[in-house]
Amino acid sequence: MSKDNAGSNTGISIVGLLGVAFVILKLLGVITWSWWWVTLPFWGGIALVILVGFILLLIYRDRL
Secondary structure, three states: OOOOOOOOOOOOOHHHHHHHHHHHHHHHOOOOOOHHHHOHHHHHHHHHHHHHHHHHHHHHHHHO
């Protein structure tokens, strides 16, 4: 009996595709953005989650 993989996600996301496109455009010289902006789609989501978590921690700590 084979295992059904209907729920697995093995593709690239829109954000990942956008990040790859930005890196390619930067390497080809089409855009002159800083590497921080070019790689933002790769690390931006994690940074946002950490920032929101830190703010919530400060709010929770202040209410004690």
